[in-house]
């Protein structure tokens with residue numbers, strides 16, 4: 001999705017590139033420094049349009065990258081389900097889901113009227129049909145429910161209420177990778193596990209999260225995405241890095257069963273001249289892994305240097321040095 005594809009379908013017409021850049025910076029400030037009035041951007045047509053231009057284009061590759069981490073058969077099965085985009089905003093993920101091959105009906109739940117109007121204009125403008133929009137949830141058993149950067153705005157109680165109201169079989173969260181949201185995500189996780197959902201990502205097992213008690217760390221992932229050239233230019237003008245994205249992804253299903261990877265990188269620690277150092281969640285226990293660089297080809301060193309938190313791996317233990325497990329990396333899953 002290029003910027004030029006979405007600009008004609010915005011509610012507000014920006015007079016220039018710098019006009020759009022300024023508005024993107026205002027939206028961004030609303031999310032970071034001015035979080036006290038988090039809903040301000042939702043009431044301003046100009047800011048809603050700026051949000052749309054920036055996050056529509058960057059959420060397309062984001063969803064594609066996130067989907068690569070999820071079980072392939074699960075994602076394929078979801079494509080025929082009813083898709084519920086909760087806190088849809090301008091429908092960035094509804095469109096990204098269609099682009100990924102989602103064929104089921106699309107239901108957007110969104111409380112901001114301006115966002116709803118923007119979503120409809122965009123949906124039709126880009127040639128799509130079959131959209132239902134509402135301010136309230138209704139039961140859609142068997143559906144696939146997505147929270148895209150919205151559960152953090154409504155908090156765990158709000159998100160849980162929606163899950164109960166919609167009664168989906170599958171739930172995916174793509175949320176900001178912030179420390180503040182992590183405890184909320186864990187409350188939602190507790191609820192879903194108690195309600196009979198299986199966790200598909202990121203946890204190896206449906207056991208207690210080893211980062212739950214830690215005051216310092218929180219479980220989040222990083223993806224590296226390639227943006228379209230005009231989007232990349234806009235990111236640079238707005239001084240917003242949209243290539244290296246921290247995020248909290250969680251995936252759950254009531255009906256899809258699979259064996260989760262046993263080992264996942266949860267933190268990339270500073271590498272040394274001789275080794276890669278990772279914190280790994282192995283069957284819900286945190287371990288310090290070390291992979292030695294000697295005997296690795298240049299290409300392999302480059303590949304391992306680019307791995308990010310969230311990557312599932314398979315290793316073989318070589319030896320334990322104090323609290324560090326020196327391992328051979330067998331596979332990146």
Ligand SMILES: C[S@@+](CC[C@H](N)C(=O)[O-])C[C@H]1O[C@@H](n2cnc3c(N)ncnc32)[C@H](O)[C@@H]1O
Pocket residue numbers: 042055056059086087088089090091092093109110111112115147148149150153154158
């Ligand atoms: C940051 S935007 C995300 C929009 C879109 N999902 C995306 O990722 O680009 C968050 C959206 O959640 C919506 N939202 C917040 N609380 C909500 C609630 N309780 N019910 C429905 N929508 C809500 C806001 O109106 C806003 O449009």
